[in-house]
Amino acid sequence: MSAELPVLIFGGVMGGGLARGIEAVNFGIIFKIMLYRVLTVPVAAITCMILFKILECTI
Numbered sequence: 001m002s003a004e005l006p007v008l009i010f011g012g013v014m015g016g017g018l019a020r021g022i023e024a025v026n027f028g029i030i031f032k033i034m035l036y037r038v039l040t041v042p043v044a045a046i047t048c049m050i051l052f053k054i055l056e057c058t059i
Helices: 004-019 027-058
Strands: none
Touching: 004 027
């Protein structure tokens, strides 16, 4: 799956909500999606570092 596909889906869903009016958009959900997208890479990097250190000590 391309990294751009989730962005396109998110934009389509948000655009569809905005077509119904600004009050149809749940900005709480929009904020959560944006927050999780920002946190995904750092959390994955930290997880990899921890696993690397664990495996490095056992080998």
